[in-house]
Amino acid sequence: MDKNRLRNAILNATARNAALVIKNANIVNVFTGTIEKGDVAMRDGVILGIGTYSGREEIDANGAFLCPGLIDGHVHIESSMAHPLRFAECVLKQGTTTVIADPHEIANVCGTDGIQYMLDQTEWAPLSVFLMIPSCVPCTSFETSGAKLVASDMEPFMHQKRVIGLGEVMDYVAVVNGDGEMLDKLKLFERRPIDGHAPLLSGDELNAYCIAGPRTDHECSQYDELYEKLSKGMRIHIRLGSACRGIEELMRQVAENHLPTRRMLFCTDDKHLGDIEREGHINYILRRAVANGIPPIEAIQSRDLRPPALRGHRPRVSGGHGPLRQSDGLQRPHGVF
Numbered sequence: 142m143d144k145n146r147l148r149n150a151i152l153n154a155t156a157r158n159a160a161l162v163i164k165n166a167n168i169v170n171v172f173t174g175t176i177e178k179g180d181v182a183m184r185d186g187v188i189l190g191i192g193t194y195s196g197r198e199e200i201d202a203n204g205a206f207l208c209p210g211l212i213d214g215h216v217h218i219e220s221s222m223a224h225p226l227r228f229a230e231c232v233l234k235q236g237t238t239t240v241i242a243d244p245h246e247i248a249n250v251c252g253t254d255g256i257q258y259m260l261d262q263t264e265w266a267p268l269s270v271f272l273m274i275p276s277c278v279p280c281t282s283f284e285t286s287g288a289k290l291v292a293s294d295m296e297p298f299m300h301q302k303r304v305i306g307l308g309e310v311m312d313y314v315a316v317v318n319g320d321g322e323m324l325d326k327l328k329l330f331e332r333r334p335i336d337g338h339a340p341l342l343s344g345d346e347l348n349a350y351c352i353a354g355p356r357t358d359h360e361c362s363q364y365d366e367l368y369e370k371l372s373k374g375m376r377i378h379i380r381l382g383s384a385c386r387g388i389e390e391l392m393r394q395v396a397e398n399h400l401p402t403r404r405m406l407f408c409t410d411d412k413h414l415g416d417i418e419r420e421g422h423i424n425y426i427l428r429r430a431v432a433n434g435i436p437p438i439e440a441i442q443s444r445d446l447r448p449p450a451l452r453g454h455r456p457r458v459s460g461g462h463g464p465l466r467q468s469d470g471l472q473r474p475h476g477v478f
Contacts, residue, residue: 150187159196160184169208174438181207208441210238211423213408214378215309215336215359218259218270219246220411225259229268231414235422239269243308243336248275252288253297260301273308273336274298276326281312292325299329306334309359313339316353317346327354343369351375359408362387364394376404379443381426382412389433396434406443 142150153159159182168177168191182194213232218240221228232240242263247255256274263270274295279286298304307330310316315323327335337355339347343366351373359378361367367377381388395402407426409417421428430440 146185149185153184154189157182157189157194158184159189159194161198161200162194162196163200163202163207165204166202166207167204169206169438169441171209171442174442211236213237213240213423214406215357215408215410216240216242217244217246217411218242219244221414221417223414225262225270226266228414229266231417232422233268235417236424237268237422239271241271241273241305243273243275245275245278245308248278248288248290250287252278252290253294256298260303271303271305273306274304275308276310277312281314291322292329295326295329306330306336309336309338310355311338313342313350317349330354337375341366347373359410361391364391367391368400371404376406378406378408379426379430380408380410381429382409383416384411389429392430392433392435402435402439402443
């Protein structure tokens with residue numbers, strides 16, 4: 142936010158000068174974990190406050206539940222089989238307003254040109270799109286791909302404001318073996334978030350992987366695996382996409398064992414557009430989490446407060462808004478902003 146916009150936001154908040162007010166809402170406060178009844182005031186894409194407000198435009202929520210926009214903590218937009226703008230249009234309808242995307246697939250074919258294409262095509266999208274630079278192009282040394290990325294290829298993207306970290310480090314064998322090319326990439330991003338990808342890695346090898354820098358994992362398929370990775374300081378993406386199913390048992394075990402969810406978040410990883418339109422996006426994972434025993438507000442907090450890659454980055458607020466619909470409770474939250 143530039144200085145003039147910041148000044149205007151401050152003065153608008155103190156003067157209660159709202160352009161848009163959503164009235165009579167049940168507001169999900171993700172900071173306190175409570176539901177507050179009241180109005181939400183906004184102007185120029187900035188939330189001025191909650192309480193009792195009037196504004197030039199008013200929308201009566203009639204008691205609907207209102208929560209911040211949904212965040213997908215790890216996604217490959219290319220896996221939707223759609224152009225980024227079509228993807229944005231689809232997930233916005235499901236309440237997702239921010240994604241942390243790893244353009245691994247397009248980079249595997251087109252290299253750095255593919256990464257730049259994704260940056261260009263999402264620059265003015267109504268969806269906030271942040272990028273993690275693909276760490277493994279190709280995935281392993283045994284794979285044939287259209288490009289190969291080393292640390293020097295990644296460095297020019299470091300100045301891009303929407304590039305926030307290193308994408309999933311799926312070649313965990315190279316990490317654990319201390320491979321030189323992999324260490325160059327990890328070193329380049331050592332002061333930024335690094336996503337992990339280490340299915341069933343355990344014990345000393347998991348210790349080594351954590352020391353190397355990855356701080357998240359979206360590959361947990363068993364409760365013991367999830368617990369060990371949490372215990373070693375990793376954050377867990379609970380993933381439910383087109384290919385990854387059967388995660389509901391893991392949700393049930395998290396709930397039954399009262400495992401703290403403050404270091405868990407949700408992601409789709411890979412989900413086709415048809416599945417998004419039919420089932421939903423992050424809102425679908427929220428519904429499944431609640432159905433399997435995770436408390437509703439904890440589930441909402443998991444996809445609002447937790448993505449570590451977004452620390453220091455402000456997702457922009459979509460300029461438009463659709464009609465508020467009465468939700469059927471917290472199992473179907475609507476992301477309005």
